[in-house]
Amino acid sequence: MAAHGRRSLVTALQHTVLRRTFQTSSEAGVLQRLPSFYESTIEEYAQREQHGMTLGQLKKFGKSRFADKDKATKRLLQSARFVQRELPIRLARRLMDLQALPHIFVTNPHISSVYESYWSAFEELRLLPESRTLDDEATLSSVLERLVEDHSAVITRLAIGLREVREKPIVGRMIDMDRFLDDMLTSRVARRILAENHIAFHRAVKAHHQEGGSDDDGDDDDFVGVVNTRLRVKAAIESAAEQATDACARALGEAPRIEVSCSDSLLLSYVPVHLHYVLVEVLKNSCRATVEQARNERGKLAPVEVRVRKDKAQGITNMLVLDEGSGLREDEVDRAFTYGWTTAIQPRPRQSSMLDAIGGDGGGVGTNAALLSGDEAPLAGLGFGLPLSRLYCRYFGGDLKVLPVGLECGTAALIRFRHLSSDTQLYAPL
Ligand SMILES: Nc1ncnc2c1ncn2[C@@H]1O[C@H](COP(=O)(O)OP(=O)(O)O)[C@@H](O)[C@H]1O
Numbered sequence: 001m002a003a004h005g006r007r008s009l010v011t012a013l014q015h016t017v018l019r020r021t022f023q024t025s026s027e028a029g030v031l032q033r034l035p036s037f038y039e040s041t042i043e044e045y046a047q048r049e050q051h052g053m054t055l056g057q058l059k060k061f062g063k064s065r066f067a068d069k070d071k072a073t074k075r076l077l078q079s080a081r082f083v084q085r086e087l088p089i090r091l092a093r094r095l096m097d098l099q100a101l102p103h104i105f106v107t108n109p110h111i112s113s114v115y116e117s118y119w120s121a122f123e124e125l126r127l128l129p130e131s132r133t134l135d136d137e138a139t140l141s142s143v144l145e146r147l148v149e150d151h152s153a154v155i156t157r158l159a160i161g162l163r164e165v166r167e168k169p170i171v172g173r174m175i176d177m178d179r180f181l182d183d184m185l186t187s188r189v190a191r192r193i194l195a196e197n198h199i200a201f202h203r204a205v206k207a208h209h210q211e212g213g214s215d216d217d218g219d220d221d222d223f224v225g226v227v228n229t230r231l232r233v234k235a236a237i238e239s240a241a242e243q244a245t246d247a248c249a250r251a252l253g254e255a256p257r258i259e260v261s262c263s264d265s266l267l268l269s270y271v272p273v274h275l276h277y278v279l280v281e282v283l284k285n286s287c288r289a290t291v292e293q294a295r296n297e298r299g300k301l302a303p304v305e306v307r308v309r310k311d312k313a314q315g316i317t318n319m320l321v322l323d324e325g326s327g328l329r330e331d332e333v334d335r336a337f338t339y340g341w342t343t344a345i346q347p348r349p350r351q352s353s354m355l356d357a358i359g360g361d362g363g364g365v366g367t368n369a370a371l372l373s374g375d376e377a378p379l380a381g382l383g384f385g386l387p388l389s390r391l392y393c394r395y396f397g398g399d400l401k402v403l404p405v406g407l408e409c410g411t412a413a414l415i416r417f418r419h420l421s422s423d424t425q426l427y428a429p430l
């Protein structure tokens, strides 16, 4: 896009955001001047270097927290300054990506609300005082907690905004959003781990100080930030299976049995929320396909199988999910990994009910729960389950593949989780 064209788009975006901040006419002058100021601030941050951190480096932080109080405090402040430096840079890059989108996206209320929430997070973090004292750090941690919470609706907003733009004749077909969303969401995974690791560190140090510095922190010994270094695989699959069958039974009135073949003693070093998300999404798909197939054939529900093998030499745990559901055609496999592609029957809500759905926790299209796999996660509908699950797997060097066994013969999904080791990069720069 030409520089001038981009500038006017940026200005339009900033105006939308700023208009909500500056309401009175005396502030109109501010409105005129601020967009270009913020545009150059965003650009300046976006050009700064990003820094990663390996699990091994994070472990050293964790260990020190229990050595002595002063050292723990020092490390906590270091961690705070690291997060404060990194997050605005990463947010600035995504703001620039959003600015570069075609105009039709920018004017969509859902996409512009994503821009708005990124922009206000960028501003808030950038303007916080650098963490020099425990009070500064406590303020930062509470801001991070709130931002993680506020931003949980982002994926749903992106999904709905994308769907609305795609539905436009001509334009919709011209846009390939997959690459854009992959970058957007990979960056989001990194930012969340960054923020949540610090929040976990903050809580651990606080608890330790309150307990008078005892070394006994029980089960938490298994955790380094958000990574569980001794995650019990079988229990994790069973919990995901329960959530998937519950969602299926709620939506379709019945659900197949899920048979798990996995050793009780199998452990994995991984981020539990990622593993849970992927398993719930893949299992929900299998459950839905199984029920649909049984209804087509007026037959019984075939069980869904999960087989697990740890490949120690490769540092991978493979999970094979087999169903005898309605299946996918060969040519549908790639499309199934396109953001927004779904065969679920969708209610066609009007614009306003789409908006109502955001932030709601009921079923149907466009709820947060669909993507966050909360307790009330809908069975299907946004078409984000497979592409986002694959993104989570690939983030740490694993993968997700779907292999059609044959139409009406079922599907095999192969999930590969790469074990997290000391060398694993936690915050992929992007
Ligand atoms: N195990 C499966 N059997 C048959 N079809 C599947 C299976 N898994 C995925 N699909 C197809 O891929 C589509 C996209 O899946 P997904 O990304 O999870 O989105 P959603 O479940 O919201 O539709 C599904 O709507 C379905 O048509």
Ligand SMILES: [Mg+2]
Pocket (backbone or CB within 6 Å): 281, 284, 285, 379, 380, 381, 385, 386
């Ligand atoms: Mg799904």
